Amino acid sequence: MIEKVNPLGFNKRIFAFRFFLVTCVQNVISFLLGGEKCLCCSKWTLRPPLCSSCLSEIFRPFHSESCSVCGKPLVSERGLCTVCREEAALKSIDAAFSLHCYQLWKKSLLFAWKMEGKRSLSPYFAALCYKKIQSLWQKEGHQFPLVPVPPRAGKIRERGWDQIDDLCFYLRKGWNVKILPLLERLSRTQQKKLDRAQRLEGIESSYRLKSAKKLKGLIRKIPETVMLIDDVLTTGSTVEACARELKKLGVKKVFSLTLFIVD
Numbered sequence: 461m462i463e464k465v466n467p468l469g470f471n472k473r474i475f476a477f478r479f480f481l482v483t484c485v486q487n488v489i490s491f492l493l494g495g496e497k498c499l500c501c502s503k504w505t506l507r508p509p510l511c512s513s514c515l516s517e518i519f520r521p522f523h524s525e526s527c528s529v530c531g532k533p534l535v536s537e538r539g540l541c542t543v544c545r546e547e548a549a550l551k552s553i554d555a556a557f558s559l560h561c562y563q564l565w566k567k568s569l570l571f572a573w574k575m576e577g578k579r580s581l582s583p584y585f586a587a588l589c590y591k592k593i594q595s596l597w598q599k600e601g602h603q604f605p606l607v608p609v610p611p612r613a614g615k616i617r618e619r620g621w622d623q624i625d626d627l628c629f630y631l632r633k634g635w636n637v638k639i640l641p642l643l644e645r646l647s648r649t650q651q652k653k654l655d656r657a658q659r660l661e662g663i664e665s666s667y668r669l670k671s672a673k674k675l676k677g678l679i680r681k682i683p684e685t686v687m688l689i690d691d692v693l694t695t696g697s698t699v700e701a702c703a704r705e706l707k708k709l710g711v712k713k714v715f716s717l718t719l720f721i722v723d
């Protein structure tokens with residue numbers, strides 16, 4: 461069943477082959493141990509981390525009409541959602557895209573990935589992002605780079621990894637997506653502990669461009685278009701703060717892509 465879904469269409473052959481080998485070894489071990497629970501539905505599967513039905517569910521495109529600014533799904537309204545009509549929280553973002561609504565089993569999936577460290581989900585999420593990136597490249601007529609939303613300072617040192625960093629690794633290695641880590645994060649306060657008002661106020665100073673020297677090492681020319689990448693869009697204040705910095709640098713168009721959107 462999983463072969464039919466074939467979500468990991470890496471276009472770099474050597475990387476794909478190495479990934480295939482590692483996955484094979486993992487699957488053989490899992491098979492010998494009698495399988496593992498699917499991270500989504502907890503059914504036993506011989507091909508972890510996800511059973512075939514959950515895997516195809518994740519790759520099912522998000523069809524409902526969405527807000528042209530923040531990407532939230534629309535029920536009766538057209539064009540803009542009610543929040544964007546009133547507050548226009550996303551001023552520096554040209555368009556925000558999300559792949560799934562943050563509901564039901566998707567919450568446990570994100571928890572397993574982010575909090576429980578199930579890194580085996582990273583290539584699947586990267587494949588999902590790549591599908592969207594590719595369609596936007598086609599729409600825009602050129603391939604623009606991705607700018608990761610930076611993790612809290614010290615996170616990689618403490619936890620050993622960061623989920624956005626992992627996504628970018630697979631996007632770069634598997635599909636040649638250009639990654640430009642132009643931003644850094646200042647505050648150590650974790651975003652989830654802040655309420656909405658605090659988030660809108662305090663987040664502005666949390667992100668800034670890297671030093672001119674570091675930027676010089678990363679880019680020769682300011683890119684015209686970039687796309688921010690993050691895991692969840694809640695109020696949009698994080699991507700907005702990042703986009704504002706990128707516009708200060710001279711980037712003309714800033715998109716954002718998040719795996720999940722809280723509606």
Ligand SMILES: [Zn+2]
Nearest residue numbers: 498501511514
């Ligand atoms: Zn499942």
Ligand SMILES: [Zn+2]
Nearest residue numbers: 527530541544
């Ligand atoms: Zn909106």
